[in-house]
Amino acid sequence: MRRFVVVGHKAVTNPKFSLNDLPGGAGRMDIIARCVNASLFLSHDLRRDVEFFAVLLGEPAPPVTIKFSGEHVRYLSPDERSPAALIKKALERGIPPEGEAEATPGVYISKRSFADVISGMDNLVYLHEDGEDIRSVELTGNETFVLSDHQNLTPEEEAVLDAKGAKKVSLGKKLYHADHCIVMVNWETDRR
């Protein structure tokens, strides 16, 4: 199983946001939406061996984690509004007292923090411009790739990754949008 974890530092944690204003009122939920689709879509198909985790840290009730399963997700279309609408529905469903709840098929909501999400994972890869070039790195297809949104990971979030021995891996000298990084990682893994 390949996994992507994206931290939405301002992404809102209640369902009252407008699908017509994902960058503004929803706290750059547009980035999260694009990352969902970069993770899961092939042309006319879904990547069933991929899971995507969005850790939402915006107001009013952070943290909230939304998980998309490539194997089980339904009602997902390639446009940006579609994953955002599924996140909105998950937030409407609300956070279960413990564990995670399936809000719509293949979309799950929980109260997990970034540290909680990372604690359950192995083979962590932190995509970072100072890392080893991805084209020289062994990829088994069982990695968890961690990315940030338009802001860098905080020192506290980086410490969580360090404690788990995450490997820094680079996509090159230019800096890319998170969803574009995910496309590159999927492509690179497809070619191994």
Add this chain to the structure above:
Amino acid sequence: MRRFVVVGHKAVTNPKFSLNDLPGGAGRMDIIARCVNASLFLSHDLRRDVEFFAVLLGEPAPPVTIKFSGEHVRYLSPDERSPAALIKKALERGIPPEGEAEATPGVYISKRSFADVISGMDNLVYLHEDGEDIRSVELTGNETFVLSDHQNLTPEEEAVLDAKGAKKVSLGKKLYHADHCIVMVNWETDRR
């Protein structure tokens, strides 16, 4: 100059579409919008050496070509609605009697067909699963990459490319969304 040309076979050619329904009423304008941003965006920067051409072939007045210049474009944000809004504004500006008109800074509209657009270009690359692997192909940074939307290029469109000696180049055995293909091409070119 690196160029991308994407054919939107159903993408509408008047400005009456809703930004809230890009996949449906606007004829998969969501695909075109994502391709604009995949072509032009780096993190917190634009690719000034890239031009993007959308050939819109939907009703009611095809063809219409919208060009985005990475060097000159303004008011472009990474979310899907933003390039779609600029296309809508260009269609509101209307098609000039001849040549192209600048509708907003760095966004140009013309009556050019796919054949018209291609006729002015050299070093054409047709992204196709039967082509030579892109990682084995020489890239100078001056190529024009041609992609289709959710439908394949028609035999007539392929004949236009054949007549110009376009080279078929492949991104691998899987089939990808057009915007994801553009991310891969940009990344591959960045690494040369």
